Amino acid sequence: MNEQNLMAFAKDLDDIKASTLAKVGQTDADYIRRVVRRQRYFEWSGRLLLVAGFWTPWLWAIGVILLALAKIIDNMEIGHNVMHGQYDWMNDKQLNSKTYEWDIACDGQSWNRVHNFEHHTYTNIIGKDRDFGYGLLRLSNDFRWRVKNLWQFVTYLLLSVLFQWGVSYHELAAERVFMGKKKANRDGKVSHEELKRRFFSKGARQLVKDYVLFPLLAGPAWLWVLGGNLVANLLRNLWTSTIIFCGHFTEAVQTFKEADCVNESQGQWYFRQALGSSNLQGKHWFHVLTGHLSCQIEHHLFPDMPSSRYQEVAPQVQAVFAKYDVPYNTGPFWRQYGSVLKRILRYSLP
């Protein structure tokens, strides 16, 4: 695209953003509160039903699913979006990006720094966006091939299973808190001590909650509760990891060089976000459970637009993309996920 087209492209997207944000109001506030309410219902009915595993495993299984759903909704639709500041306009202390904390091992503020700033500003710029491959996987030719990439599919599976810990450790790994050579050019915004303290305290609290406190409260049903929490956490990890991979690592997604973002215009920035993301198609409930990361393209164009609006703007964005011949990468879940797996496998070889 030439500079003129890029400007028109940016203008069209800005217009969508402005007209949508102008509509944001009571319905969006009601929506997010309704989601929070459901999350609470799921969580507590789930936790109660786990105890019922003592009588019949069926109730236990339903409990596990409810608890997993609660955790998924908390992390995705509520946590991710609230911490992006999408609902800050409500002035509600409980739904505010500066104070929100989620039900996951990762410290909210740490994630906020790495994700909201680095990943969203420098999306898919190799060397700046550490979310690209998480420093574990080789997902493009920008990285030199190493022997360890041969078994990166197994690494990927492990990462998915332990995803919450991966996310939690992410900033510490990048800052080389525990190992590796400190990078000279990194101006750490938070001291290593503080990073470590928050990493351990949040992680420990999560472990205590799911594997000590609630099992203890359940008395003789402790094993059911402990097992249920374990499975619910596992389901949540697999789900979040899968959805997130679908958003950035499908085959068609492109990467960029650091030079690409120097003095970038708004149009170029939008364009880079567009090429660096991919969407998933599905029903309303599916979008909610992905935290609207199924609308990854829209989310990357407008990171702080309330998630309640992504489904509505998606067709408008798609139309603008078509107008300027920008590829709009979307597809049903299985196709996109298949494409992710292929990419992981493809780059495990030189």
Place this chain on the structure above:
Amino acid sequence: MIDTMTKWFLHHQQLAGYLEPIMQRFKPAWRAGFYRAEVACIEPINEKYLELWLAPESTWPIHKAGQHLELTVEMNGQLRTRVFTIASSPEQYRASGLVRLIIRTHELGRFTPHLTTYLASESWCNISAPQGTFLFPQRKMGATLMVAGGSGITPFLAMLSQHLGETCHPVKLIYIARAGEHLAEKELNTLAARYAHFSYFPIGRTDFEPLTHYLNDLDAPVVYCCGPQALMEQVATQSRAANLSYFDEPFGLATQINLAERTEHAVKVAHHQYAVDNQRSLLDQLEQQRVSVRRGCGMGICHQCQCVKKQGLVRDMRTGELSDAGESLIQLCVVQAVTDVEITL
């Protein structure tokens, strides 16, 4: 104990915050850290003022005459807060369970013109505990001179109805307002008829004489003033000149905003002041002056630079929208100051 558990395991500051959305199903406007109040009646007094009677929930700590409260109303999904003086006495509250606010509606405001839309009678809103130290001196010896300007009459209405019966020293009220816009005239006249030691002078905006003019029959009174900034400054200086003790209640700031012109403002951060202009973003200018602010994207998407604005007006550079004067969250990288502002980082 419960709070610690909530913080550790439910990730909320208070259990109430965690339960809030569920409680709101049963109790509208139920909110952690706020009191609830039900609207008993909301009515325009004239084109400029309206009267709001609220029934606070029973746990609300009773106010003292002259105090104000923060009124929070959910308007189109957004919680907006403004401060109003309570224009009724604690005695009235004990008798009826109601408090009265007299609210000046600003045509272009983001709060007052919408009140009638969002607050029907029997709807619910939130209020804070009463606050403020603009109080009638209990057990005081001597005369009192009150000077009210416009809506600055409200604290005096509460004080007079509460305390006139308890004192026998002279109390004089000078009430400055546009002709025909004096509020609560009947109420004040009734008080004046009932208490011989109370006198009441409604005057026009240009009729206010130097303070000494009103002192003839008063022996070294304590001076109280509430109204526009300019009036309070004038009365303060004259009281000081006459060696009288003086108290005032700063009221809302009336500001003229001209965006085309470059203007300079002070930004207060903790105990420091920084000079900024209204042309560039606050983030750029604070950084330039080596304030340790957190910068992320610098383009308004990552919210790393977000902070709490305590007071003052800022303008969103992207939309041109002006903020509220009260406390709100702002993103330093995309706002400019249009008045003096105070922020906490």
